[in-house]
Amino acid sequence: xxxxxxxxxxxxxxxxxxxxxxxxxxxxxxxxxxxxxxxxxxxxxxxxxxxxxxxxxxxxxxxxxxxxxxxxxxxxxxxxxxxxxxxxxxxxxxxxxxxxxxxxxxxxxxxxxxxxxxxxxxxxxxxxxxxxxxxxxxxxxxxxxxxxxxxxxxxxxxxxxxxxxxxxxxxxxxxxxxxxxxxxxxxxxxxxxxxxxxxx
Amino acid sequence: xxxxxxxxxxxxxxxxxxxxxxxxxxxxxxxxxxxxxxxxxxxxxxxxxxxxxxxxxxxxxxxxxxxxxxxxxxxxxxxxxxxxxxxxxxxxxxxxxxxxxxxxxxxxxxxxxxxxxxxxxxxxxxxxxxxxxxxxxxxxxxxxxxxxxxxxxxxxxxxxxxxxxxxxxxxxxxxxxxxxxxxxxxxxxxxxxxxxxxxx
Numbered sequence: 001x002x003x004x005x006x007x008x009x010x011x012x013x014x015x016x017x018x019x020x021x022x023x024x025x026x027x028x029x030x031x032x033x034x035x036x037x038x039x040x041x042x043x044x045x046x047x048x049x050x051x052x053x054x055x056x057x058x059x060x061x062x063x064x065x066x067x068x069x070x071x072x073x074x075x076x077x078x079x080x081x082x083x084x085x086x087x088x089x090x091x092x093x094x095x096x097x098x099x100x101x102x103x104x105x106x107x108x109x110x111x112x113x114x115x116x117x118x119x120x121x122x123x124x125x126x127x128x129x130x131x132x133x134x135x136x137x138x139x140x141x142x143x144x145x146x147x148x149x150x151x152x153x154x155x156x157x158x159x160x161x162x163x164x165x166x167x168x169x170x171x172x173x174x175x176x177x178x179x180x181x182x183x184x185x186x187x188x189x190x191x192x193x194x195x196x197x198x199x200x
Numbered sequence: 201x202x203x204x205x206x207x208x209x210x211x212x213x214x215x216x217x218x219x220x221x222x223x224x225x226x227x228x229x230x231x232x233x234x235x236x237x238x239x240x241x242x243x244x245x246x247x248x249x250x251x252x253x254x255x256x257x258x259x260x261x262x263x264x265x266x267x268x269x270x271x272x273x274x275x276x277x278x279x280x281x282x283x284x285x286x287x288x289x290x291x292x293x294x295x296x297x298x299x300x301x302x303x304x305x306x307x308x309x310x311x312x313x314x315x316x317x318x319x320x321x322x323x324x325x326x327x328x329x330x331x332x333x334x335x336x337x338x339x340x341x342x343x344x345x346x347x348x349x350x351x352x353x354x355x356x357x358x359x360x361x362x363x364x365x366x367x368x369x370x371x372x373x374x375x376x377x378x379x380x381x382x383x384x385x386x387x388x389x390x391x392x393x394x395x396x397x398x399x400x
Contacts, residue, residue: 006256006266006267007267008255009252009256012248012249015248019230019234020230021226021229021230022230026221028291029220029291030220032289032291033220034219034249034252034253035256035265037253039253042250042253043250044215046247046249046250047246048212048215049212049215049234049242049245049246050246051208051211051212052208052209052212052231052235052242053237053242053243056206056209056235065206065209065235066206067208067209071206072205072206091228
């Protein structure tokens with residue numbers, strides 16, 4: 001942009017461009033939208049970023065995101081504490097909660113074991129999970145890590161730690177997604193769907 | 201999300217979702233990325249929004265965005281002040297500046313006449329343009345509004361105001377885009393390209 005620089009605008013575009021899924025053109029478009037907000041809206045936008053950072057931290061039990069000491073699930077007395085569903089990411093908890101079918105508790109690992117990415121078991125919240133199962137109330141741990149190489153390896157690693165403690169360790173079912181098209185399902189998914197077939 | 205609410209996170213997701221081109225999933229992804237920033241980065245992000253809002257305003261001559269009194273183009277003494285290129289949006293100035301071929305000045309309307317959208321000539325920076333051409337230094341006004349119904353109407357409207365003042369009013373050429381494929385060009389563009397054909 002020979003000769004044309006508006007530093008505060010460029011800084012704002014750079015900030016938006018650094019976000020995931022936002023390219024240069026989108027960042028420009030967003031920055032102009034922010035400029036077109038009225039002053040109060042822009043200030044409350046900036047404040048929302050600061051607030052989220054200051055107020056959100058990990059739940060002291062399940063390591064999910066919360067603004068209190070305990071997350072809403074761990075605070076909820078009606079939840080079944082004998083089952084823990086282990087997920088990689090807080091977003092996975094939101095996805096599972098949306099089903100309205102799951103009434104037990106969660107544990108968020110904040111990642112998966114990935115030797116290539118330099119992430120080992122110590123960087124995940126595995127110690128916190130082991131501490132939770134110490135007192136004997138937990139009967140089953142459902143591994144709901146992603147169906148990727150990293151997610152599988154993490155599920156395997158954790159199940160080997162838990163099984164000697166006499167805890168039942170299960171894994172989410174693999175198969176064809178509901179509403180999907182058999183024709184477009186990949187071979188691995190299809191063979192897993194055949195393996196896991198059930199009586200009608 | 202039955203039972204699961206983290207208000208500061210939801211507020212942040214809502215803010216991002218209100219931006220153009222950002223859906224709910226992207227907003228969630230971005231909000232998590234913001235949470236994963238370190239504190240200093242998040243603060244400088246918030247500050248960039250506030251700064252852009254406080255420091256950027258319209259150039260007192262051409263109505264483009266700037267953080268000074270005049271924008272860099274109007275400040276530049278080497279620019280040819282006898283030609284004004286009229287555009288709808290500040291982003292159009294950036295696009296034209298990137299060509300490195302245009303050495304005159306701009307005028308930013310901040311929109312186009314759109315009776316359906318409730319935007320009339322009074323909401324655009326047309327008065328400011330007329331004031332600029334009063335002193336007789338301007339010889340030519342190039343209409344570079346978008347090739348849409350609204351852009352065309354705006355170009356027409358302005359040219360009718362300027363022509364009686366003895367100013368030459370021109371329009372950007374229509375035609376097939378360089379690198380485009382003739383096969384995929386629409387009929388209107390193609391017939392405009394034939395009309396505007398030039399000697400080789």
